[in-house]
Amino acid sequence: MEAERAEKTRMMTEDYSLFYGDFKALNNINIKIPTNKITAFIGPSGCGKSTLLRSFNRMNDLIPGVTTAGTIFLDGRNVAREDVVELRKKVGMVFQRPNPFPKSIFDNVAYGPRLHGTKNRSDLAVIVEKSLKRAALWEEVKDDLHKSGMSLSGGQQQRLCIARAIAIEPEVILMDEPASALDPVATLKIEELMNVLKRNYTIAIVTHNMQQAGRVSDYTAFMLTDEKRAGNLIELGPTKQIFTTPSDSRTEDYISGRFG
Amino acid sequence: MSRESFDRELQELKRNLFQITSEVRKNLTASVKYLEKRDMQGAAMIIESDEIVNLKCLEIEEQCLNIIATQQPVATDLRLLFSVLQISTEIERIGDYAKGIARISQKIGPGELIKPLLSIPRMEEIAGEMLDDAIRAFTEDDETAARNIPARDLQIDVLYNQVHRELITFIMEKPSNIEQTMMLDWIAHNIERVGDRVVNICERVIFTVTGVPVDLN
Amino acid sequence: MKKRNAAQNTAFGVFWLTGAVAVLIMGFVVGYIMVKGLPGITADFFTTSPRGGLSGDGGIYSTIVTTFYMIVVTLVFATPLGVGAAIYLTEYSSNIDNKAICKLVSIARFGIETLAGVPSIIFGLFGYALFVSALNMGFSILSASLAGACLIIPVIIRTTEEALKSVPQGYREGSLALGANRWETTWKVVLPAALRGISTGILLSAGRIVSETAIFFVTLGGSYRVPHSLMSGGRTMALHVYYLAMETRAFDKAMSTAAVLVALIIIMNLTINTITSRISTKQG
Numbered sequence: 173m174e175a176e177r178a179e180k181t182r183m184m185t186e187d188y189s190l191f192y193g194d195f196k197a198l199n200n201i202n203i204k205i206p207t208n209k210i211t212a213f214i215g216p217s218g219c220g221k222s223t224l225l226r227s228f229n230r231m232n233d234l235i236p237g238v239t240t241a242g243t244i245f246l247d248g249r250n251v252a253r254e255d256v257v258e259l260r261k262k263v264g265m266v267f268q269r270p271n272p273f274p275k276s277i278f279d280n281v282a283y284g285p286r287l288h289g290t291k292n293r294s295d296l297a298v299i300v301e302k303s304l305k306r307a308a309l310w311e312e313v314k315d316d317l318h319k320s321g322m323s324l325s326g327g328q329q330q331r332l333c334i335a336r337a338i339a340i341e342p343e344v345i346l347m348d349e350p351a352s353a354l355d356p357v358a359t360l361k362i363e364e365l366m367n368v369l370k371r372n373y374t375i376a377i378v379t380h381n382m383q384q385a386g387r388v389s390d391y392t393a394f395m396l397t398d399e400k401r402a403g404n405l406i407e408l409g410p411t412k413q414i415f416t417t418p419s420d421s422r423t424e425d426y427i428s429g430r431f432g
Numbered sequence: 433m434s435r436e437s438f439d440r441e442l443q444e445l446k447r448n449l450f451q452i453t454s455e456v457r458k459n460l461t462a463s464v465k466y467l468e469k470r471d472m473q474g475a476a477m478i479i480e481s482d483e484i485v486n487l488k489c490l491e492i493e494e495q496c497l498n499i500i501a502t503q504q505p506v507a508t509d510l511r512l513l514f515s516v517l518q519i520s521t522e523i524e525r526i527g528d529y530a531k532g533i534a535r536i537s538q539k540i541g542p543g544e545l546i547k548p549l550l551s552i553p554r555m556e557e558i559a560g561e562m563l564d565d566a567i568r569a570f571t572e573d574d575e576t577a578a579r580n581i582p583a584r585d586l587q588i589d590v591l592y593n594q595v596h597r598e599l600i601t602f603i604m605e606k607p608s609n610i611e612q613t614m615m616l617d618w619i620a621h622n623i624e625r626v627g628d629r630v631v632n633i634c635e636r637v638i639f640t641v642t643g644v645p646v647d648l649n
Numbered sequence: 650m651k652k653r654n655a656a657q658n659t660a661f662g663v664f665w666l667t668g669a670v671a672v673l674i675m676g677f678v679v680g681y682i683m684v685k686g687l688p689g690i691t692a693d694f695f696t697t698s699p700r701g702g703l704s705g706d707g708g709i710y711s712t713i714v715t716t717f718y719m720i721v722v723t724l725v726f727a728t729p730l731g732v733g734a735a736i737y738l739t740e741y742s743s744n745i746d747n748k749a750i751c752k753l754v755s756i757a758r759f760g761i762e763t764l765a766g767v768p769s770i771i772f773g774l775f776g777y778a779l780f781v782s783a784l785n786m787g788f789s790i791l792s793a794s795l796a797g798a799c800l801i802i803p804v805i806i807r808t809t810e811e812a813l814k815s816v817p818q819g820y821r822e823g824s825l826a827l828g829a830n831r832w833e834t835t836w837k838v839v840l841p842a843a844l845r846g847i848s849t850g851i852l853l854s855a856g857r858i859v860s861e862t863a864i865f866f867v868t869l870g871g872s873y874r875v876p877h878s879l880m881s882g883g884r885t886m887a888l889h890v891y892y893l894a895m896e897t898r899a900f901d902k903a904m905s906t907a908a909v910l911v912a913l914i915i916i917m918n919l920t921i922n923t924i925t926s927r928i929s930t931k932q933g
Contacts, residue, residue: 260827287837288828333823
């Protein structure tokens with residue numbers, strides 16, 4: 173059906189491997205993240221899906237002893253050669269636990285733009301409003317922008333973090349289990365939000381929740397560790413196909429809950 | 433709070449079901465019309481068009497599977513999907529009946545029929561309206577309508593018995609007409625079956641709305 | 650069941666008793682000092698300086714001023730060094746691959762832990778040898794503050810480290826993921842979040858300066874006059890208590906000074922408690 177349509181690729185890995193010291197955590201990953209789509213990474217704990225996600229904005233650089241092989245591309249450019257600040261401006265990230273800074277809602281959203289040089293208060297106000305609107309939080313907080321971001325509910329905090337990420341106009345938003353600390357209602361809101369966000373952004377999400385991957389994503393990547401405990405990409409395809417007729421029996425076992 | 437994308441997919445599914453229903457409905461009416469007019473080309477067109485209906489039914493099936501696999505429907509949503517699967521099968525069969533009528537018409541071949549058709553077009557008319565109403569009841573979750581429609585199937589049955597008796601008299605009067613007579617009886621039978629299928633659809637509508645399985649036959 | 654309940658009751662009874670004894674002892678000490686010391690406290694007591702010599706007459710004005718100077722000057726030396734070292738240790742050193750630097754950092758850590766356990770008189774001797782004699786600063790607020798800074802830097806480093814470590818890792822990741830570098834992250838997110846914890850540490854160190862005697866005994870000189878510059882000697886309140894009790898035998902004055910000292914310490918601790926409890930309600 174529509175999934176067959178040719179799509180642009182926003183990010184891509186080529187024979188990408190990652191090592192913690194001598195331990196190989198990711199083994200020869202080749203994957204494409206299509207533009208303006210939601211790509212979900214699923215797999216059992218420790219399969220390397222979060223590690224892979226954090227490779228896209230080089231968050232793994234922070235961990236001592238990490239080395240990599242192969243290449244990751246953003247719009248055809250090798251991310252390892254990009255300035256890491258520029259890379260992270262283009263590739264935003266939302267984390268598992270909502271992590272608003274202990275600052276006001278306004279300052280939380282304005283943090284990124286300020287960092288990258290927007291100082292004018294009225295310019296910032298425009299960015300803050302636009303970002304909060306896009307994150308579907310504006311109506312709930314527009315009268316309390318001076319309140320601490322920590323005073324919001326968990327779901328609101330996570331949407332604040334999404335607003336904070338999109339305030340610097342990234343091209344890609346990485347989401348590392350963005351709803352795993354939230355209740356079902358808040359989870360649903362985040363999922364609906366992702367569906368809206370994909371019009372403007374490319375989204376990659378790691379989730380433990382297969383049902384969530386089914387509900388929100390256009391493409392699903394299934395990862396699994398091999399006998400040496402290195403993470404491998406087993407299968408990548410349109411979500412509908414992965415969830416109805418996976419081509420690898422290991423994918424089928426996992427999504428049907430027969431192991432993992 | 434809503435699940436917009438999920439709801440959108442369900443709406444699209446219903447729309448697709450509605451679309452094949454109107455296609456089938458058109459073929460059913462046309463099959464009898466071409467039979468009356470002895471239009472061989474028209475019959476051939478119906479047979480061709482049924483291929484498309486069958487493909488679209490498969491598409492609906494795939495859509496249902498995708499939604500069940502990715503959206504974890506429960507309660508009303510789950511019953512709805514289940515019913516769409518079943519109703520699409522019923523529609524597909526009704527399409528086959530229309531195609532069957534076209535085939536028989538081709539077999540009878542060009543040339544005047546042994547008798548002008550009276551009851552058969554009437555049967556088709558009733559069955560067609562039942563189908564329209566049933567699918568409307570489904571899209572509007574109208575339980576009352578779904579409960580009232582099956583009564584009209586009795587009219588079809590009465591008409592069918594009438595046609596059947598009539599045709600037997602024909603055979604007795606002129607045994608050389610036996611082949612065409614039997615074919616016309618077959619056609620009437622096809623339309624009678626359409627009525628039964630529509631009753632099945634009504635059962636699914638009631639199940640979707642109330643969650644209680646019913647037998648209206 | 651009954652047996653086990655009896656055992657539990659006995660155990661809790663014993664703990665209650667020991668707890669009660671501890672509270673009683675503390676209450677007795679504070680109470681004794683207050684009862685003995687409060688009658689001698691008048692407005693004049695705060696506003697006049699000690700007469701000096703062997704008289705024991707006069708108030709504690711100059712010692713309050715000296716104590717205040719000591720707190721300020723010591724913290725001016727110790728805070729930037731202590732906080733800076735703690736930031737380096739927690740925010741930077743853990744991300745360095747260089748083996749030599751890692752080794753150095755672990756030596757530094759060991760050094761800090763050892764320093765925290767060294768008796769204060771050792772710092773005093775060190776201060777006397779280096780600042781008072783070798784560097785020719787004499788018995789002065791400067792010498793004493795530098796020696797005092799050596800004493801409290803380990804305290805500030807450790808409390809600051811604790812405060813920095815209690816800042817959720819998520820803040821750092823959130824900031825870095827927005828394209829901030831390590832310094833921007835530390836300055837704009839981590840330090841503000843750790844500020845209360847750090848101020849607690851600084852207040853604790855100030856308490857240390859207020860209550861310390863041994864180290865100042867050998868670096869501050871003991872002059873009873875109001876200090877007029879960093880190079881002046883002086884005596885802090887705690888030191889004054891010692892002189893009053895041991896040299897002039899003015900026990901009533903010593904008790905009064907002690908009462909003021911105890912009140913000051915109690916106020917400082919209450920402040921620390923309010924700060925820390927606000928932290929826990931905020932994070933809880």
